[in-house]
Amino acid sequence: MGRILAIDYGTKRTGLAVTDEMQIIASGLTTVETKNLLDYLKNYISNEKVEKFVVGLPKQMNNTASxxxxxxxxxxLQLEKAIPSVPIVRIDERFTSKMAFQTMIDSGLKKKQRQNKALVDEISATLILQSYLASNS
Known part of the structure; x- marks a missing residue:
């Protein structure tokens, strides 16, 4: 089995999360500057077996695309062209940023630490991945 890698895409930064090889546990991987994202992903899959990408699908409250x-x-389109061997699945990501922020509060992070947008992106990717795993278990 390969890992599942989740992507919380942003125009500046992108949060990434990944499962273990048994696809049981979702963990934050990192946050990457979006301009370097494809290179990062190509490098990552050259070292790790990735079975699938899960990409957040941002929607408005009325269910239209954000x-x-x-x-x-x-x-x-760029990802499919660069890494055609790994299928892409989309999953609703509504509320993940709010949930990520609440997770930071609940875990006792200080205000200064909660202002770290890269950490919010990474936690959001982890929540997207956990949601995917829960819906497919």
């Missing part, structure tokens, strides 16, 4: 979906679609 404004960021335009950028995500462009990225997905």
């Amino acid at each position: 404004k960021s979906e335009v950028y995500i679609q462009k990225f997905l």
Whole structure:
């Protein structure tokens, strides 16, 4: 079995999370500057077996696509071209940023630490991955 890698795409930074090889536990991996994302992913899959990418699908409350979906679609075309061997699955990511922030509060992080947007992105990717795992268990 390979890992599942989740992507919380942002125009500046992208949060990444990954499962263990048994696809049981979702853990934050890192946050990458989006301009370096494809290179990072290519390098990662050259060292680790990745079975699938799970990419957040941002929606509005009325179930329409959010404004960021335009950028995500462009990225997905590049990702499919750069790494065609790994399938891409989309999963609703509504509320993940709010949940990530609440997770930081609940875990006792100080205000200064909670302002770390890279950490919020990484936690959001982890929540996307946990949601995917829960829906497919």
